[in-house]
Amino acid sequence: MEINNHLIKHYLRNVLFITGTAYAGKTTMAKMLSDKYGLILCAENYDCVPDSIITKENYLACMAKVNSREFYDTWADSGFFTLVRKDTKNDTRQETLEILARHFELFR
Secondary structure (H helix, E strand, C coil): CCCCHHHHHHHCCCCCCCCCCCCCCHHHHHHHHHHHHCCCCCCCCCCCCCCCHHHHHHHHHHHHHHCCHHHHHHHHCCCCCCCCCCCCCCCCHHHHHHHHHHHCCCCC
């Protein structure tokens, strides 16, 4: 089935996507944006990993791949807006929130 891109863009015109590597703060930023700008948050989070050894091994292998330099470089070179937090010692949530708000044109 082929879906017209214009149709998808129309239906998703008010949808914001935040994606990236594991533990990058995606959920935190999505929650902060939704709280500040009155957005509806639809998040997916994998806080619980089943205790099954096979499942846990697969999960850890997936996390290693997702957090690899190769995967990171793919995101950075994708052409999509990419935000890289360089200050890893200080709390940069508010600064990051403002950068995302400007990018998504969420002004209040």
